[in-house]
Amino acid sequence: MDDDAPKRISKRNGSNIKNYHHYRVEIFCQVVDLLTQEMENRFSEASTDLLSCMACLDPKNDFAAFNVHKLVHLATLYPKDFTSTQHTELFKQLETFVDVVRRDARLNGIEDLASLSQKIVETKKDKVFPLVYYRLIELVLILPVATASVERVFSAMKFVKTDLRNKMGDEWLNDSLVVYNERSIFASVSNERILKRFQDMDTRRNQLSRLTDARAT
Template sequence: MALVEVCKQRLQSLRDDDFGDLLDDVQKFCEEHAIVVPNMEDLHFVPGKSRRKAPRLTNFHYYRVDLYFQVVDTQLKELNDRFDEVNTELLLCMACLSLVNNFASFDKAKIVRLAQLYPQDFDHIDLINLPIQLDNYIHDMKMHSEFSSLRGIGDLAKELVKTGRCASYMLVYKLLTLALVLPVATALVERAFSAMKIVKTPLRNKMGDQWLSDSMLIYIEICICFY
């Protein structure tokens, strides 16, 4: 998530400050390869369209705003949509379950916050008991070196079941299972949107909601069985 934030900041910096440097590099490249460079102060006209009705925009405005800003803004939008505030908080809280470096990322407050993001799975009593259970859990984990040598939270969940600790730390175990199924649940949603494009084509644009739902259910279930 830190790298994602760095990427966002770098893209924003490219958008705000670096167009001039890019333009200089492009002009040098064009001069070296005998490519005609348009005058940036001239009016820009789209080939094949009426010049009389065209908006009075300079080449500089066209290349900077209509092309350069458009590309960078598209990349920023994709990152912001994929890693919005809620998703970022969810991933950062999930990272606190990691057992790398003897549970160095463990943060009780963030793990409790993770449970709060699943109100249907953790009621008020669970949220009261979770901090106490987390104190016992992390003390137990650090006392036994076999847990710190595991490769990931998948192996950690298996070891908790194997040793019977999943019953002692059932709230922590539930958080681990939720973290493990999240990628699968996300992939299933994305697969549903992909199926929608395949099932509801321009030739089927009058398809009703119920027929679409039934058709997508059959298509997705076949894909799940295949995988």
């Protein structure tokens, strides 16, 4: 790496450039810059700020990424879940929370937030830090699932609400999206059960025939 890079690759101001400089500055750093730019274009500033705050609750390496101010800022992003009075109380609980967790041997070596939340309940620390556990940690655990579910629904709309169905009402659209997104669950429901449920919903002049009977005829 301390050797001069080939002149045909890089040469500036008449002086040879080392291999280390060539591969780190001219290749590695440029690739990192391109990836950073691509990430900034993909995610908005609000999303990046949210992810940065959520990462502060990562229990890896003895809460190395823990930041009280960013976690309080996360709470301010959800005013319906945290009042202005609770922001001050949350700040105090967070300062004490990280010290208590680091000293408790039962909570050492935890690598993910889900396992941490289980241990907090087992050690009854959720009673001592209600805002940290029942509000903040649960919020961070729910957000990725809620966000992914919303993205799935919007992606499914182009398959459900087509040009031929552009006048469907909100209720019918909602029911159709539920069936489409949870199709693996609905696939386990037999057609006979669906027919029976439809038949029992109201008194009908004719009884629907079972699918097994229809195939036989």
